[in-house]
Amino acid sequence: MSSKNDSLIDEDIDYQTVSTGHSISIERPERLHEWLKAEDIEYIRHKFFSHPLQKLNVKELREVLDNLSIQFTDIEYNRLYLKINQNRDFLCDWNEFISYLIFGFQEDDPSTQKEALILPISTAPVVKKSEHRSPICSISLLRAQVDEVDEEDISKQLNGALEDSPEACGMWITASREGQIRFWSNTLEPLRTGVSTSIHLKMATWILQVQALSDVSIVCTSSTERELRFHETVASTFTLRIVIRSLPFAVCSMSYSFHPKGKTNSKLVLGDYGGNVRILEFTPFLRGPFQSKPGAALVELFWTDVLKGKLPLMSVREYPNIHSELIQHVYYSIRMNSLFVAAEYRNAKKYRARCPGLIIASGEDKTYFRIPMGVSCFSVSEKNNIVVTGGPDTFVRVWDVYISSKPSGILTGHNGGVVYIFVQAEEKKIYSVDYHKIIKIWHMTEYTLLQTFGDLVRILSSETDLCYMYHPLSRDLLVGGRKLISIKCCARIRVDLTDGNTHAAPVSVVLYNGLFRNVVTCGFGSYIIVWGPWAGR
Template sequence: MSCQKAALELNTGSQPWPMSPERTEDVTAFEDYGTGLLENQLSMCDFVKIQKAFESPEPRKIICMSREDFIQKMTEIVGWGTKEEYGELFDKVDVAQDGFINWDKLTSFILLELYEQDERAKATVVPQWKDLEFLPVKHKDNIQKVIFLKSSSHYLTISKEGLLAIWGENLKLQETFPITSDATKLKHLWVTSLVSLENVNKIAVAFTSKEICFYDLLSKEEFACQYKLQGLKGTPICMDYWYDPLDASESILSFGDITGKVQAIAFTAALISLFERPASACEDGEATMTINWAELLSGCHKCCHILEHKLHQGDWVRQVTYNASLDAIISSTTSNTNSVVLAWREKSKKHLNMTSFNIAQGIHAFDYHSRLNLIATAGINNKVCLWNPYVVSKPVGVLWGHSASVIAVQFFVERKQLFSFSKDK
């Protein structure tokens, strides 16, 4: 029986429970109960005695004890522990400082303590990793991205040569499709990134031909190309997509390229259409619509607008993401200057203000924890740094331990943990 369950049964007073051996003055017996706070050393037998002290011979009458009464009775009834310890326990239970406690207050405190101990224990548990399992794949080149589609519970993987694979939730390969544009049929032109536009049932694929193609997951044809964005000045190598869960029409596609430029398309009517279809366009809904980047910059498409900056100054942008709680686009490079850039959206939502962190040797990746308001960076210098987004001068914490460069970091909010991955063997 767990301590938490035992305490709950004590609170109800309806079930018997196994009795613990009586405490003795023997040192060995005392060590069996552990050391520390008094409430952590009380046994089942001790709780039974304490409960009886709070029981009244009259039905429905609640027994309350003052601090002095509690200290005196507990030292007599339990038979161990000092008056100071019982005084400290009383003060912890009497948080409202009423000057008295009853059985309900005591058990509520004990249950809360057990819950917090359980949470702390869970947070410190080291995962027991299973042996690596290699999945049979049909990809013939580097896998550029793996994403999970929540709507269908499928995984998508895409490789450099443009082969898209669909996996079931059980990680069984289901289908493969060649994803190419006209340009990528040429030799030496590859896929660089993939992102899911979950709210509109589309995926976006970036190519070294300086274009981004949008494929409809619900089209009659398998992964029909609906939009083709061309004319980008640099090859996009990383992408991120966010949409407002309260208003799915509002969304942002951000991407970084090999020239150090970070760009974003802010959609305002995504559920209707990502881009405006010209009146002269073919009425066939399955036909591919080609959009030139210059059109978006000029504001021809009223359902979206462009945000961009060049603060990375020629360094390849390795990661980019838009964070709604900060209302900022975060990006990173492997340079030691402007390693991480936060591009804050102004009230007009159409202009950016930039701040940046300089990190020795640069970083491979980052992650943001909105509750803690911390950015964790995966350093090439083997360190994981923790940053307050509003303090750019130095990190608020540095984590050591890796003997090789850190390649990824990830906050696990539920477990209250930060995972870091490096090139260590």
């Protein structure tokens, strides 16, 4: 039993530890788990259970630690004992002691460290009227000069909020079937409009896709008239410059790849309804085939003329019948020098579930990724050498681009076909959108579900045929239908307001815990941060 003197010492321990009157020197933290070995823990356990009370008071526990050559100053040991003795009876039992060690081990174990409780999509979507007469059928992004960088270098170039300089993050381009083209700022403020129509047909056009050629300031549209129309957007204009007519099939999918510094040729990839892929390749130097020439306001030619080389500075490469179904998604990776082509194969009996849903073509070599019912969409993370696919079978698959036999991971949870996918390599997150407008966010390496976002069902309750486009710089997902919806996905830290480790909004409350020597701060941004000021954490 504790003596009267021990009780007096115990009272001194309590007041001396939480007192702020003494000067604080640099002391080592009370992290017993870093210094104790397995045999030391067994020795301490024996001391606990050999005691008549199976409990140790302040002096007895200190003697045990001294025998193991673990020395503390009076202040350090007093604070340690108070942390172990949770019920404050100044008699420490084995359960309290081992619990303190377990908490220390868990704190240092990387597998038990949870991510921040901030959801990837934590802000309300921004909803705007589309101002189109019919629903939006295609969205593209006319990138600005600052946006023409690799994704891994983006964070190094951001010094402030993108909203503070909308001219630095490019423009959204939306198109509707009747040929109306609208330009929007990154904050969805309307900038200007244009019209893409056929110069020969008297009937109304039907737009299928729109694609921005950012490095040459051109917007390309494809239509059911089997035409490609290239519009110039220099100096707030929207002027038709080149028309390519009579393509073998109407183009239903487009993608554009260019080098940020113009070191390689730019490539416009075209996928059509016949399962063919064609690549228009040109040099971006002096805007290539789109450079202004006096006396030539409009260049009009047939596709056969393009194949014969009658369009200067532009060459064509064809992949005929690369798929037996219409092309759903195309992408050319300049870093990998490879073409990615996806198609759906909904007739499972015809193809016996062995559908080459995704094909990677590198030169004459082709790699087939066989996926039941094919692929509707995919996203390539060139930095991590992975490709993420989604299709009508509702599964999201993560593949190594060099291993086509088996996916690295399969993500299940969607109740409808996956229609859009994008990857945030910096945050190690995968975003997938299904036909029912449900957005799911997954961890890229652990293959776990992080969040399910269903606000689009409420906002666009009666629409299903939507189009999507992700802005990797501002991290906005733009959804187009009869409305325009912008969703912030894992928003970047405002480095002009915070260094990333503190509050981005005014601090409302500051509290200090004298026992654990922690500072707790609360801010108007609804974030609570616990600081370890003496350890610099």
